[in-house]
Amino acid sequence: MPVLRSSALIDAPRRTVAGLLRDAGVSAEAMRRCGHRFAAAGPLVCLGQTVRFGVRVLPGVRVPMRTRITAVSEEGLESVLVTGPLPALRHRTTLTETAAGTLLLDEVSWTSPLGRLGRVGDVLLGRGLVLRLLAARAETLVERVAQVASRPVVVATAVVRDGAVLVAQRSRPAELAGRWELPGGRVEDGESEADAVVRELREELGVEVRVTGRLGTDLPLADVLLRVHTAELAPGSPEPRPLEHAALRWVRAADVADLDWVPADRAVAADLAALLR
Structure with missing residues (x-):
């Protein structure tokens, strides 16, 4: 089972970063930057809600996927795949408040389909796709933190x-x-x-x-x-x-x-x- 981890330090309180993780606009922008699509029922994702993705795997080819939000709190957010090609895909984001800001730790795991062929696909496509998306989300979070800091x-x-x-x-x-x-x-x-x-x-x-x-x-x-x-x-x-x-x-x-x-x-x-x- 592949397990990918990525971290970032966000200069904002933990509750603010946790709120931005729920912001559908943040997820949509991060997905857009990587050529994917994102859709949620409202501006803020909630516990139990299902969100939809269109994951670009090749030029002009997107794979539809749906995940369900299984945990959301000031400590982070978790989701699990309910429709899509990667069995047991799980994404956990954990937030830890530090003196320098909020440490964001992402952990993504899934079961490789198609045996050995699927494991080759993980190396050639899956890992890079996930890491690019996590980097884009961290970049978007940093930008949005600056924006919300000035809001009433x-x-x-x-x-x-x-x-x-x-x-x-x-x-x-x-x-x-x-x-x-x-x-x-x-x-x-x-x-x-x-x-x-x-x-x-x-x-x-x-x-x-x-x-x-x-x-x-x-x-x-x-x-x-x-x-x-x-x-x-x-x-x-x-x-x-x-x-x-x-x-x-x-x-x-x-x-x-x-x-x-x-x-x-x-x-x-x-x-x-x-x-x-």
Whole structure:
């Protein structure tokens, strides 16, 4: 079984690099640079999602492949092939935060088809193809890190109580009305993320909260960087009220996946369910 490893040092926090690994635009650009094609259902890949590739093996010849995301967290991302010519193809990316940045380690393994002929193909074609693609992705990640560093930060908040998370139903804009989200908003100049969480929930829900941590990866969106925090109601806080939303709900782990989330917050649905469990 061939096993290829590649590493790169990315000058950014681990959660940011992890978020960019989920960015379909990063994968699409890396694939394009190597002559391949990439397609995902949305801008951010999620746990359990299947993504499609068109892998160029010869000029004008692309092999269709599909992989399923089997793990995604601030520690990295894993996928396994579900359709394609390489049995047991697995790709694991592990992220380790260091004083110099985030160390990215890729490990790709597969079973060679066609016996000895397949092993020859691995040497002549497969290994070089994989290593070029990993190098292109590392190059693209370095470029995207510089871009997202200048984006405004938006905070979303998972307020947890008694094994349930508070979700809010959007009333606007029209394309998002009726869908559910974690409450929050943009971090103002000179404001810490924790202070933004407290202020936004006071404005949107009329509550006082205590910030307790972070949840999941950073989420690079079109023009902002979304970061999800966890919180609990402060002692003596009023009950939440939908001051800027159509409705509020307390949702338990079993119901998280079925909620009609706004696209950005769906990316942390698996993290939410795990937190509540």
